[in-house]
Each structure stands twice: as structure tokens, then as C-alpha cells.
Amino acid sequence: MLKIAVSRQAHILEIVREEGFASIEHLATRFDVTQQTIRRVVNALCDQGLLRRIHGGVSLPVQNQNLAYGSRQGLNADAKRRIAHATAKFIPDGASLMIGLGTTPEYVAQALSRRHDLRVITNNLNVAAAFAHNPDVEITIAGGTLRPLDRDIVGEAAARFFAGFRADYGIFGVGGVDQDGTLLDFHLGEVQARQSIVANSRTAVLVADTTKFGRNASVRGGHLDECHHLFTDGPLPTAFAPISAKYTDRIHASSDTALAR
CATH class of the missing domain: 3.40.50.1360 (Rossmann fold)
Known part of the structure; x- marks a missing residue:
């Protein structure tokens, strides 16, 4: 399960880097999981500073400065x-x-x-x-x-x-x-x-x-x-x-x- 979660995180990062934005609905459909499951994954990525929450989905963070x-x-x-x-x-x-x-x-x-x-x-x-x-x-x-x-x-x-x-x-x-x-x-x-x-x-x-x-x-x-x-x-x-x-x-x-x- 851990390997699946890590792989899913990597794929979501790649999608957002290529498209600039991804909605929760789109990601749930793409990975054939519930929106609740996708929210857990993207919340973890946002907590790490790799993505940014915006209305309805996620985008790349605004990086004017590095993380601590x-x-x-x-x-x-x-x-x-x-x-x-x-x-x-x-x-x-x-x-x-x-x-x-x-x-x-x-x-x-x-x-x-x-x-x-x-x-x-x-x-x-x-x-x-x-x-x-x-x-x-x-x-x-x-x-x-x-x-x-x-x-x-x-x-x-x-x-x-x-x-x-x-x-x-x-x-x-x-x-x-x-x-x-x-x-x-x-x-x-x-x-x-x-x-x-x-x-x-x-x-x-x-x-x-x-x-x-x-x-x-x-x-x-x-x-x-x-x-x-x-x-x-x-x-x-x-x-x-x-x-x-x-x-x-x-x-x-x-x-x-x-x-x-």
C-alpha cells in the first residue's frame, strides 16, 4: 500500500507540473478512486510544500522562498x-x-x-x-x-x-x-x-x-x-x-x- 501511495503522489505531481492545475474530480476519475482518497493524497503533498490548494483542486506552489x-x-x-x-x-x-x-x-x-x-x-x-x-x-x-x-x-x-x-x-x-x-x-x-x-x-x-x-x-x-x-x-x-x-x-x-x- 505504501508503494502505491508514493507512486500515486509522484504521478499527481507530474500531472500538475505538466498542466499547471488539476481538479480533485479530474484526479479521482483519472486514478479511479474516490475524491476523499485523492484529497488525502494532495493534502499530504500540500503539507510538504510540493503543491498548493486552490478552489476545487491543486496547483504548483508560489515559490518566492524555500521551505525552512x-x-x-x-x-x-x-x-x-x-x-x-x-x-x-x-x-x-x-x-x-x-x-x-x-x-x-x-x-x-x-x-x-x-x-x-x-x-x-x-x-x-x-x-x-x-x-x-x-x-x-x-x-x-x-x-x-x-x-x-x-x-x-x-x-x-x-x-x-x-x-x-x-x-x-x-x-x-x-x-x-x-x-x-x-x-x-x-x-x-x-x-x-x-x-x-x-x-x-x-x-x-x-x-x-x-x-x-x-x-x-x-x-x-x-x-x-x-x-x-x-x-x-x-x-x-x-x-x-x-x-x-x-x-x-x-x-x-x-x-x-x-x-x-
């Missing part, structure tokens, strides 16, 4: 764990890593936290804390003004910090991905930090679950062209079929078993 960090940590947790596990398998011991802000990079840090001989360069205190117990990991943290709710440093201070290093891998998340492959975030400072990671890493690794594809965010910065690898949790939404075809050699779904370095 604590709320995002538990959002799509299983998907993030799968992404983190696949990404950790891809990273060799002895590597230098830039790891950026966000909850999915934090999950990656947790998956790597017991590895040997890593050098971690980060602007994310949650990432630093994940590695802090491991004496085999060298941690370098950005200085600057802390965003206390997100526990990170962004903006010009973070961009200058990352520019002082050259890492084997840059691991970063994103607020959203537009249909043309443009990367989106909620604040200019987040974009500045992320783009500095990309510019100063030999291999740029985007980690993003499929709900980020089609998600609205207001600040443009970067493109999938700049990402050497994308780790995600499953097939991209139907509207992103051209992206899937164009970057098929760069996209690693969590179900992939063979990940060539």
Missing part, C-alpha cells in the same frame, strides 16, 4: 538517501570534495562520513558536523556571515572561499531545474556559492531528487551543461524527456547499478 531547512530535511528522505548512497559509491577514497549547501548534499556527507582520507571543503555546517567524528577526514569551513536557520555561509564570502581551492569533486544541490536545463535557486547568494563550486571543481556533481525538476525558484544561475554528473532518484518527469535524452550519459538514477568513474 528543518522541513526540507525530512522531505523526500528516502529519495535523498538513495541519491546519497549512489553518490558515495561514485566518490573514491583520497578525494578532495567541495560540498555545498542544502539537505541533499548533507545526506551525501552522511553517506561518506566513515570514509578514509577525504578532504572536505564546505560552506555548510551540517556537512562539517557529519564528518567531524572522523579523524581521517580533513575539514575546511568557509568564513563569513552565517545564515543561522540554514547553517551555511553564502554569497561573495563563500564564492571567494571556494575560489581558493581546486577540488576533485564538487557536490551541490539546487532549488529547481527549468525545462531548458537552467538551474534555479531562491537567493542570489546561493547561486554565487554554487557557481563557485562548479568553477573550482574538476568534476561537477549535481544531486537533486526528481521533485526539483519543474520546481519554481526565482534566481537563475548555471545550466545542466556545466554538470558532469547528475544523481537523482528515478526517471525525470515526462516534460523533461528532451533533457533526459540529451544528458543520458550524465544522469544516474538511484536504481542504476553500474556507475563508471
Whole structure:
């Protein structure tokens, strides 16, 4: 039953992303269930901030700002764990890593936290804390003004910090991905930090679950062209079929078993 519920949520998200709006009546007919059943599903999606209730149905949320960090940590947790596990398998011991802000990079840090001989360069205190117990990991943290709710440093201070290093891998998340492959975030400072990671890493690794594809965010910065690898949790939404075809050699779904370095 849980798998059915999760699959139904994913299909509803895909319908709303493609059509912009879906009525409760339409969704109930489409899935051949009662309107009460559909309301339970969409209410759960709205509570997670993935959809917005409007009269008679649901639409995409108006996303002028991101959800609070604590709320995002538990959002799509299983998907993030799968992404983190696949990404950790891809990273060799002895590597230098830039790891950026966000909850999915934090999950990656947790998956790597017991590895040997890593050098971690980060602007994310949650990432630093994940590695802090491991004496085999060298941690370098950005200085600057802390965003206390997100526990990170962004903006010009973070961009200058990352520019002082050259890492084997840059691991970063994103607020959203537009249909043309443009990367989106909620604040200019987040974009500045992320783009500095990309510019100063030999291999740029985007980690993003499929709900980020089609998600609205207001600040443009970067493109999938700049990402050497994308780790995600499953097939991209139907509207992103051209992206899937164009970057098929760069996209690693969590179900992939063979990940060539």
C-alpha cells in the first residue's frame, strides 16, 4: 500500500507540473478512486510544500522562498538517501570534495562520513558536523556571515572561499531545474556559492531528487551543461524527456547499478 501511495503522489505531481492545475474530480476519475482518497493524497503533498490548494483542486506552489531547512530535511528522505548512497559509491577514497549547501548534499556527507582520507571543503555546517567524528577526514569551513536557520555561509564570502581551492569533486544541490536545463535557486547568494563550486571543481556533481525538476525558484544561475554528473532518484518527469535524452550519459538514477568513474 505504501508503494502505491508514493507512486500515486509522484504521478499527481507530474500531472500538475505538466498542466499547471488539476481538479480533485479530474484526479479521482483519472486514478479511479474516490475524491476523499485523492484529497488525502494532495493534502499530504500540500503539507510538504510540493503543491498548493486552490478552489476545487491543486496547483504548483508560489515559490518566492524555500521551505525552512528543518522541513526540507525530512522531505523526500528516502529519495535523498538513495541519491546519497549512489553518490558515495561514485566518490573514491583520497578525494578532495567541495560540498555545498542544502539537505541533499548533507545526506551525501552522511553517506561518506566513515570514509578514509577525504578532504572536505564546505560552506555548510551540517556537512562539517557529519564528518567531524572522523579523524581521517580533513575539514575546511568557509568564513563569513552565517545564515543561522540554514547553517551555511553564502554569497561573495563563500564564492571567494571556494575560489581558493581546486577540488576533485564538487557536490551541490539546487532549488529547481527549468525545462531548458537552467538551474534555479531562491537567493542570489546561493547561486554565487554554487557557481563557485562548479568553477573550482574538476568534476561537477549535481544531486537533486526528481521533485526539483519543474520546481519554481526565482534566481537563475548555471545550466545542466556545466554538470558532469547528475544523481537523482528515478526517471525525470515526462516534460523533461528532451533533457533526459540529451544528458543520458550524465544522469544516474538511484536504481542504476553500474556507475563508471
